[in-house]
Amino acid sequence: MFERSAMLERCALMDRCALINRFALGALVLGAGVLAPAIAQDAQTQVRLAFDVGDWEQAFRLAEALPAPDERADWVSYLAGQAGDLPMELEVCVRGLNDDPCHPRLLARAANAALALGRGSVALDLAARLQRCAAEPSVDEALRQDLLTRGRKTEEAAGKLVATQALAAKALKRSRNVCAGGLALLLVGLLRLSPRAAKR
16 A cells, blocks of 8 residues: 555656646747747847957858848948948948938948048038938938938038049149159250260
8 A cells, every 4th residue: 555655646746747847848839939039039139249249250241141131231331340341331331222222321331431431422422312311201300300410511521522632633733744844854954964965
C-alpha cells in the first residue's frame, strides 16, 4: 500500500510537471509569436544598434539590405555622412530623391553635402527643391517652416558659393593671363640678350 501511494504521488507529481512543462511550452510559443517582432526588432533598429555599438560594417550591410528604397537611402546616406564620405552621402541622397523627391532628411543631407563639397549649382537646385516641397499640400506646418528655412539658408549659402567660385575662376583666368604675359616678356628679353641678337 505504501508503494502504491508513493507511486500515485510520483504520478501526480509527474502530471503536474508535465502540465507545467506544457504550460511553459505554450507560453513560450505564444510569447515567441507575440514577442518575435520585438526580439527580432525591426530592420532600422538593427541598423541603429549596429551603428551605436560602432560596428560600421554591419550597419552599412544592414542599411543596404533595407527593403524600402527611402529607408535604405536615408540610412546609407546618414552612415556615409557620419563616416565623412560626403561624395557618397550626396550620391545616395540624390538617388533616393529620385524615388521620393520631397524626402526632408535626404534633401537636407544632400544640400549640406553639396555645400561642403563646393558644388554650388547642385546646392542651388536642392534649395529650389526644398522650397518646392514646402509648397506641397500634404506637408504639415512645422515641416513646411523647416523646409522653407533650410531652402532659404541653402539658397543663400549656395549663392555665395557660386559667386565665390565665379570670382575664383575670373582670378585664375587673370593670373594665367598675367603668367602668360610675363613668360612672353621673359622670352622677348632672353631673345634680345642672346649672343646672336647682341651681334646685330
